[in-house]
Amino acid sequence: MSYCSVDEIEQFSFEDCRILKMQQTAEGFQFQVEALIVRPQNSQNTQFTESYADIATLKVLGVEEVSAVKEGYRYYDADDRLIEEVPDTLLTSEQMGQMLKESAGAYLFEVRKDSQGLHMRIEFSDSSDQDPLASTTYEIVMKQKEVVVTWGKYLNRVQR
Template sequence: MKYTTTDELEHFSFTEAYIADVQVTGGFFHMTLSNVTILPENSCNRDIREMRANDLVLKIEEPVIRSLVREGYKVYDANGILMRTCEDEMVNEAAWNETIRSFADGTLYALKRDGENYIFEIDAPDEEEYVLAVSGTHNTASWDRFLNK
C-alpha cells in the first residue's frame, strides 16, 4: 500500500462505505472498505479537498470484541399504526465470528472511536443492522491511491 496512516480515524468519513471483506481471528481484525472519504486534514492528503479511496484496509491492533448487537426495529402498516416491535438483541458470543464475516458486501454507516473502543454501525447484506464494538490499542488505514470524489 502506498499510503498509510496511524490513529487518524477522525480524518476519514466512513459514511456509506462498502465492506468488501472482514477478517477476524485471534489477535487479527482487518476490514477492507471502498468508497471511503479522505478528509483534507488527513496527513497523506496533499489536496485541500475531500478525496476518496477504494480497497482501504483498516486494521485494529490487539483487537478484542466487546459486543455485537443486532438492532431492533418497528413495523408500521400503511396507515402509520404500529404492528410490531423487535427489540435490540445481543448476538451470542459463539456466533460473533460468523456474524462479523457475514458483513462482507454490506455497508458501513459510521465508525466512531469512544476511548479505546471502535464502534461500527453496519447495514449487513441480510438487511439487518448491527452495532459492533471492538477495543484495540491502535488503528492503521492503508490504501493505494486517491480518487476524485
C-alpha cells in the first residue's frame, strides 16, 4: 500500500463507507472498506482536497476491550403517536462475533474516537417491499492502542 495513516481517524469521513470484508486477528480487528473519504488535513493527503481512497484497510490494533450495542428505535404513526419503542440491546460476545461476520456489504457510517475508545457505527439494510428504508444499526466501542488506515491510491475528488 502506498499510503499509511496512523491514529488520524478524525481526518477521514465515513459517510459513504461500505464494509467489504472484516476479520478478527490476533492483533485486533481488520476492516476492508470502500468509499472512504480522506480529508484535506490528513497527513497522507497529497491532493489537499476531500478525495476518495481506493479500497482501504482499517486496522484496529491492541484491542483490550470490546462492547457492542444493537441500537433501539421509536416508531411513530403519521399523527406523531408512538406505536412501538425498542430499547438498545447489549450484545453478547457471540452475537457481536456473528454480527461482524455478516458485516460485508453493511455501511460503516461513523468512526470516532473519544475517552471511552473508538466508536464504530454500522448499518445493515433490512429493506423489504413494505419498508424500503428499514435498517438495523449497531455501535461497537473498542479500547485500542492504535488505528492504522492504509490504501493504494486516490480516486476522484468528492463532489458536494
